Amino acid sequence: MSVTERAPRPSIINPGRFSGLAGRAIPWLSGLTALAFLIGLYFSLYASPEDYQQGATVRIMYVHVPAAWMALFTYVVMTSAAIGTLVFRHPLADVAAKSAAPIGAAFTFVALATGSVWGKPMWGAWWVWDARLTSMLILLFMYLGLIALWRAVDEPARAARVTAVTILIGVINIPIIKFSVDWWNTLHQPASVFRFDGPTIHPSMLTPLLIMAVAHMLLFATVHLYVMRTELMRRRARALRLRLVGGTA
Amino acid sequence: MTGPYAAFVISAYGIAFGAIGGIIVWAILDRRAARAAQARAERAVARASEAQ
Numbered sequence: 651m652s653v654t655e656r657a658p659r660p661s662i663i664n665p666g667r668f669s670g671l672a673g674r675a676i677p678w679l680s681g682l683t684a685l686a687f688l689i690g691l692y693f694s695l696y697a698s699p700e701d702y703q704q705g706a707t708v709r710i711m712y713v714h715v716p717a718a719w720m721a722l723f724t725y726v727v728m729t730s731a732a733i734g735t736l737v738f739r740h741p742l743a744d745v746a747a748k749s750a751a752p753i754g755a756a757f758t759f760v761a762l763a764t765g766s767v768w769g770k771p772m773w774g775a776w777w778v779w780d781a782r783l784t785s786m787l788i789l790l791f792m793y794l795g796l797i798a799l800w801r802a803v804d805e806p807a808r809a810a811r812v813t814a815v816t817i818l819i820g821v822i823n824i825p826i827i828k829f830s831v832d833w834w835n836t837l838h839q840p841a842s843v844f845r846f847d848g849p850t851i852h853p854s855m856l857t858p859l860l861i862m863a864v865a866h867m868l869l870f871a872t873v874h875l876y877v878m879r880t881e882l883m884r885r886r887a888r889a890l891r892l893r894l895v896g897g898t899a
Numbered sequence: 900m901t902g903p904y905a906a907f908v909i910s911a912y913g914i915a916f917g918a919i920g921g922i923i924v925w926a927i928l929d930r931r932a933a934r935a936a937q938a939r940a941e942r943a944v945a946r947a948s949e950a951q
Binding site: 695705706707709710713714717752753756759760763764767768770771869873876877879880881883884886887888890891893894 | 902903904905907908910911912914915918919921922923925926929930933934936937939940941943944947
């Protein structure tokens, strides 16, 4: 091979090869996700104690906290993909970012809604304009705005660039969400798991929380790969239509 | 599950699994639509190739 020839892409990041690998992984991931949720629900609803102050409402934590973690994690995935789009111009990067947005929106909605249901018996209010809650609401609007932006721009390469820049601007909200409970005086409790001095939560509650977090992570991986394959299918259909219009069929 | 907070716990789990179910159903329906669009495009390209 001469030095001017382009080296072949590693197979995993070739869209066709990726689609095949994802297709084989999805059934296994689906099974693992279902298993993790079954184990997680058993611990969350039956094999974990009630809180001495909050009573049974502490069980809401096992769906609320993993959803909130995944809402932030999904945005971090989208940020990495946005860098992949702008710096490396990789065709799968925009597909990854676009496919993650609806999943991130769903996790953010779950975190907000379950937090509201937890807040009513504990704080006496469904909603307060607290720094953590407000910054999470902004995250939901960011996800919805990005989904709308992808749909509004017809040309995929232009949509990829515009949304990648918007994602990178919006990432400023992620540390604000994380540290809002430390920077401002809020009703929301401070972090009790990801702390420099270790978790402050009892192992009998930490175990179901971590199992549910793994279940949510597996769910994200499964749905994300599935939606990415769908998006690749849609782009192939678009390329075929353009080929037809261009008269090169 | 019983007790004064049962309704709140059941509602929270209902919302969480409703949203998870919703995103899974959306993903499946979206796949069907994309597959149909791809099949239509492939048929159109095949017809155009035969016509040439």
